[in-house]
Amino acid sequence: MTETFEVGQRVKHQNRTAEHEVSYGPFTSPLGFVWYVIRNTDTLREDTARGSDLSAIPEPPKFAVGDKVTSFGDPYTILAGPFRGCTEWYVVEDADGKALSATEDDLVAVTVPDPIKVGDRVRIVRATCATSTHGREGVITSTSETWREEQGDTHPYIVRLADDDTVHVAEVERIDSTPADTYEHDGVTYDLSARYRDRDGDVWKFERIGDDVYGDFGVGAYPTEGGWTLASAARHYGPLTRVND
Structure with a gap:
């Protein structure tokens, strides 16, 4: 046939x-x-x-031995397969080391994120000796640091912040490679990579920290959470005019 x-x-x-x-x-x-x-x-x-x-031409198997998968929300590891029956099925191992069978249609691959690398834009989750930087964004400049290794709390990352300061970081989360560098307030879109001059002539630098945008002005401007928000700066010292460097 x-x-x-x-x-x-x-x-x-x-x-x-x-x-x-x-x-x-x-x-x-x-x-x-x-x-x-x-x-x-x-x-x-x-x-x-x-x-x-x-x-x-046979299609390549959907899963391979060693793959991490879930079935109805529970985690498993592929031990063997695929095998052909009424449908494709695999032998999987649960978290307690028990082996059982599972059909291919009931398995979902666990996506393993790419490792953090130099150049990635990240948000700081935990930095033991720099808790004020939690939630701030920056760029990874090193992923091989051993700082605090002796205390059992290695901080493998160095992150460069918007003000060019660097900080040793224990945990980060990757964010979009294109930074969220604009902020709209009262119908005006501000470029957070730029500087702005207020009506008194002071120059501001703004940065997104957590869910809001904060700013500071003057030489060595260092936006911090709890300081001036962009909205409050615009309200008290606006209009804010972009400085063309």
Whole structure:
């Protein structure tokens, strides 16, 4: 019995070396043979092929031994498989080391985030000796520090803040590589990477800290949570005019 193929399925022609993809079919010729239109995956050239000359190229398994998965919210590790029954199934191990079977449709891959690397923009979660920086954003400049290792509380990251200060950090969370560098207030959009001059001539630097934007003015301006918010600075000292460096 000739196997039936679907559009988009990868197939092998018995007389050709290249892989192909089914682009149309099946259809029946006047002589009663089942045919397909197949596309060469390298050249994209299409040709017809009799169904009896084609065989399916197996899709790679959805999971591999060692993969971390969940099933109905519970964590497991793939021990073996896949095996074919009425459906694909695997042998998995639960958190207590017990092995059991699970069908492929009931398993969900656990996505492991990419490791934090130099150049990533992050938000500081914990810095033991710099708690005032919690919630602030910055850029990773090192991921191999051993500071506080002797105390069992290694701070592996050095983070450069917007004011160019650096801090040793124990825990961070990656944020969008494109910094959230704009803030809208009272119909005005402020660029947080820029400086602004108030009506008295003082120059402000603003920074997003947590859920709000804070600012400070003067030489060595250092925005801190609990200081002037951008909204309060605009209200008391506005209008704020961008400084074109």
